[in-house]
Amino acid sequence: MKPAFSVLIFTVTSGAGYGLLLWMLFSQLGLYLSYGETVDLHELIGGGLLGLVLVTVGLLSSTLHLANPKNAWRAFNRFRTSWLSREGVFALMFYPAFLTYVYLVWSQNGTITTAAMVAGLLAMIIAVLVNISTGMIYASLKPIRQWHKPLTTPIYVLFSLMSGALIYLALNAVTHGHISYDLSHGYLILAAITLITKWRYFASIGKPAGATINTATSLGNEDKQAGKSQAAVRLLDAGHSAETFLTNEFGYDAGAMKLMKLRKMMWLLAFVIPAITVVLGAHFQFNGAAFFAIAICFAGLLTERWLFFAEARHVVRLYHGDQET
Amino acid sequence: MKLGLVVDLDTCVGCHACATACKQWNTSGTIGPLSDTAPYDKDPIGTWLNRIRSYEVEERTPAGNASSKTVHMPMSCMQCDDAACVTVCPTGASYKREEDGIVLIDQDKCMGCNLCAWACPYGARELDLDQGVMKKCTLCVDRIYDQELPEAERQPACVLTCPTSSRVFGDFDDPDSAVSKLTVERGGKPLMPELGYNPVNRYLPPRNNSDVPTISAEKDAVANQAGPSKLKQWANKLIAR
Numbered sequence: 001m002k003p004a005f006s007v008l009i010f011t012v013t014s015g016a017g018y019g020l021l022l023w024m025l026f027s028q029l030g031l032y033l034s035y036g037e038t039v040d041l042h043e044l045i046g047g048g049l050l051g052l053v054l055v056t057v058g059l060l061s062s063t064l065h066l067a068n069p070k071n072a073w074r075a076f077n078r079f080r081t082s083w084l085s086r087e088g089v090f091a092l093m094f095y096p097a098f099l100t101y102v103y104l105v106w107s108q109n110g111t112i113t114t115a116a117m118v119a120g121l122l123a124m125i126i127a128v129l130v131n132i133s134t135g136m137i138y139a140s141l142k143p144i145r146q147w148h149k150p151l152t153t154p155i156y157v158l159f160s161l162m163s164g165a166l167i168y169l170a171l172n173a174v175t176h177g178h179i180s181y182d183l184s185h186g187y188l189i190l191a192a193i194t195l196i197t198k199w200r201y202f203a204s205i206g207k208p209a210g211a212t213i214n215t216a217t218s219l220g221n222e223d224k225q226a227g228k229s230q231a232a233v234r235l236l237d238a239g240h241s242a243e244t245f246l247t248n249e250f251g252y253d254a255g256a257m258k259l260m261k262l263r264k265m266m267w268l269l270a271f272v273i274p275a276i277t278v279v280l281g282a283h284f285q286f287n288g289a290a291f292f293a294i295a296i297c298f299a300g301l302l303t304e305r306w307l308f309f310a311e312a313r314h315v316v317r318l319y320h321g322d323q324e325t
Numbered sequence: 326m327k328l329g330l331v332v333d334l335d336t337c338v339g340c341h342a343c344a345t346a347c348k349q350w351n352t353s354g355t356i357g358p359l360s361d362t363a364p365y366d367k368d369p370i371g372t373w374l375n376r377i378r379s380y381e382v383e384e385r386t387p388a389g390n391a392s393s394k395t396v397h398m399p400m401s402c403m404q405c406d407d408a409a410c411v412t413v414c415p416t417g418a419s420y421k422r423e424e425d426g427i428v429l430i431d432q433d434k435c436m437g438c439n440l441c442a443w444a445c446p447y448g449a450r451e452l453d454l455d456q457g458v459m460k461k462c463t464l465c466v467d468r469i470y471d472q473e474l475p476e477a478e479r480q481p482a483c484v485l486t487c488p489t490s491s492r493v494f495g496d497f498d499d500p501d502s503a504v505s506k507l508t509v510e511r512g513g514k515p516l517m518p519e520l521g522y523n524p525v526n527r528y529l530p531p532r533n534n535s536d537v538p539t540i541s542a543e544k545d546a547v548a549n550q551a552g553p554s555k556l557k558q559w560a561n562k563l564i565a566r
Contacts, residue, residue, distance in 0.1 A: 001443075067437025067457030074416035074434055084440055085415035142409065142520050143446035211446070211517050218514040218528050219334075219382045219396055236395060237379040239341065242369050244376075245451040249442065315517065316448040319378055319400070 001144065002252040003309035006064035011134055012163070012301045014058025014091075015156065018127040019164015020171070021051035021098060025120045027168070028105075029112065038110035043175045048102050050171065052095075059091055083140055087133035090126050097123040131157045138308075145210050145325050146312040151201040158194040159301060165190050166274060166297055170290035179282040179290055188275055195271050198304070202263070205311065208324040216318035235321030250314040262307055270300025326425040327497040328464055329404050329525035330484070331504045331513055335532045337491040339379050339397030343483035347375040347401070347462070350482035355467045356432055360455030372453045374462040375401040375483055388536045396531055399492070401483070402449040402462035403516065403524030404428055410441035410450060410461075418459070425496075426525060427464050435459050446520050469494075497525055 024047045031037040063069050076092070078085040097119055104116035112120070135153030142148050165187045173179045213233045214220045220231035238247075254262075274293035281289025313325040351374060352359040361371035377399045386392045404421075408428050411419045418434035419441055421427070430441075435458040442450040442459065450461045465481035468474065478485060484494040495504035504527070507513060513527030 065438070067439075067452055067454075068435060069437075071416060071418075071434060071436035074418070075436060075438075076415075077417045078415050081412050082415040082440075084413065084438065088415065137413075137440070140413070141444055142522075143444065211519060213380075215517050215519055216446075217380055217396075217398060218516055218530065219380060219398075220384060231385070232383040234381045234383075235378065236381050237339075239344075239377045239379070244370065245372070245442075245454070246376075246448045248370075249439065249452075250448075314443065315446045315520075319398075319448060 001309045001312040001314060002249055003306045004065045006061045008302055008305040008309070010058045010062035011156070011305055012058070012159075012298065013061065014055045015131060015134070015160035016163035016167060016298070016301075017051045017054030017056075017058060018094075018130055019160040019162070020047065020054065020167040021164070022124055022127050022161065023164050023168040024048070024051065024171075025101070025124050029117065029120050032112045039105050039112065040175055041106060041110055043171065044102060044105055044110075046175070047168070047171050048098070050167070052098070054167075055091075055094070083133050083136040087130060087137060090130040090133055094123060094126045094130060097126055128157065131160045143315045144312045145208075145315075146205045147308075149201065149204055151197060151204060155194075155197055155201055158190070158197055159304065162187070162190050162194045163294075163297055163301055166278070166290070166294055169278065170287075170294055173287045173290050177287075178285050179278070179287060181282055184278050184282040187278060191271055191275055195267075210325065211315045211318060212324045213318045213322065216315060235319075238320055246316055247320060250316045251320060252310060254310045259307065259311060262303055262310075266300055266303040266307060268300070269296055270304055274300070326499075327404075327406075327525055328425045328427060328469075328495070329497050329504065329527070330401070330464075330481070331493040331495075331507050331527050331529060332399055333489075333491040333493075333507075333511075333529040334396050334398060335529060336489045337377075337397040337399060338489055339377055339395075340488065341377050342486050342488060343399050343492060344373055344375040344377055346482040346486035348373060350465060350468070351463065354463070354465070356430065356460055356463060358453075358456075359460060360453050362454050370454065372451050372460050374449075374451070374460060375399060376448070382531070384533070386533060386536050390536055392534045394531055394534075398528070399483075400447060400449070400516075401526075402428060402464070403447055403522070403526045404464065406523035406525060407521060409444040409522060413440045413444045415440070427466055428461065429463055429466065430459050430461055432456075432458050446517050446522065447524070464494075497527075 028039045063072050066072055075085055075088045079089050101116055101119040101123055104119060105112055132153055135156030138147040139149065139152035169179065169183045169187055172183055214230045217233055220233045274297040277289045277293040315325055317325060348359055351357055359372040361369060363369050364371060377397055379395060379397045382394050382396055384392045404426055408421050411421050411428060416434045416436050418431045420429060422429065437452060437457040437459065439452060442452065450459050453460050468481060469479050471479060480494050484492045493503050493507060495502040497504055499505060507529060508527045511529040513529050515524045515527060
């Protein structure tokens with residue numbers, strides 16, 4: 001699949017935004033319920049604003065890949081069947097829930113009332129639902145074997161939580177003056193879970209499976225009587241001398257060497273370097289480390305999303321000569 | 326009604342007339358135009374609802390002799406019973422008609438997100454780069470019900486134009502229709518049935534060539550060991566080289 005840059009930006013940025021707001025709500029509600037701690041209004045406004053900017057920039061970026069954006073408002077029409085529609089509806093529902101929470105907490109000077117609690121929990125649930133919908137858009141597509149996997153959706157949720165945790169850690173370092181050990185431990189555990197999940201995902205897409213050029217063309221199956229399982233089918237002529245919408249969209253080939261290199265780069269940028277930076281930053285109490293980790297992690301996440309597209313092979317490729325996907 | 330096409334892979338000659346006729350009719354039809362970008366330039370690209378690809382199939386006859394074929398395979402929308410392109414559409418632009426099963430796109434509602442093209446395993450949907458909306462085969466819905474046309478012409482443009490009658494249009498729900506009969510007689514197959522989209526269109530497999538009688542090299546060798554007959558030896562001597 002051709003990587004659509006605006007979609008990469010969208011899922012990484014709004015994923016991080018929802019992750020940040022999730023952790024902020026989790027920590028504020030958790031601290032209030034456990035210790036009766038009131039909410040730090042600087043964190044509430046600063047974090048809330050940062051999260052909303054990330055979410056909104058991402059959502060706006062997603063409309064850039066639409067060929068006819070003037071009809072984008074119609075995307076809320078098919079909530080019952082389309083995951084893309086669900087993503088849009090949940091994304092829209094998040095704003096009133098979260099803003100209600102912010103307003104209620106702010107107007108009570110940091111005390112969380114029952115109403116604020118309900119709004120906060122609702123915002124948390126909706127944020128997770130947006131991430132699940134994003135993952136399901138890809139996971140529900142049967143023609144793309146590498147996307148139609150049980151781990152696709154968990155990975156979208158985990159990456160959102162991981163990048164959000166990193167930003168929340170930096171935000172907390174700014175409001176408290178130092179990097180919190182508890183938060184950095186939480187981040188490291190989350191990063192480890194995400195890494196293992198992504199590793200298992202790569203293992204699950206390793207071998208070609210499913211439709212072949214034989215099932216795609218219905219040709220070559222008669223050869224079973226002759227002892228061979230299936231006859232060879234080869235493309236002689238694609239029928240066009242220039243590129244088509246189909247070859248542009250689905251014919252993308254990055255080359256195995258480049259993909260392997262980028263996978264290594266992704267492990268380093270998304271996990272190893274940010275994790276080491278956070279550990280060192282927490283040890284030496286250097287807040288700048290958290291921001292450096294965020295920047296590197298974003299580059300890693302963009303690489304991860306790029307690979308997610310570049311490694312996906314749509315079955316339409318079988319009609320253009322691929323033997324399997 | 327379940328309208329669809331039968332394509333005969335045995336008789337299709339890969340002339341691309343169906344694709345051309347399709348483009349000619351539909352560029353001014355209900356979903357038209359089918360835009361082209363840089364049509365006379367180095368890298369032309371355009372919207373087509375029908376594409377023809379040619380394959381080489383390396384088969385063998387039941388007797389084990391080589392029976393390779395060149396098979397031309399025209400493909401348009403399969404009008405799937407379980408059309409995922411319709412399910413994934415967020416705007417409701419894509420829909421499947423209850424009365425005849427034709428899958429259509431409301432050009433006024435499409436936002437050009439490409440998700441339906443991703444969901445389609447057959448490459449039946451192409452984004453019109455100029456208009457920014459998705460285009461697909463309509464089974465010439467603006468021909469087949471047109472009372473102004475003579476009855477014989479109320480068929481998709483690709484079917485009417487096919488010089489070898491390799492394309493047949495009809496109702497798969499009617500067991501007596503030409504498409505249903507052909508599918509039964511010739512063992513018509515769906516493409517990629519394992520994906521579970523239940524495509525309506527059927528492809529008739531190319532007929533297998535019968536074995537051509539051949540002379541066995543071993544038999545000849547045994548016959549030659551006995552040597553030529555006396556008469557032949559005498560004749561050979563007589564005719565000097």
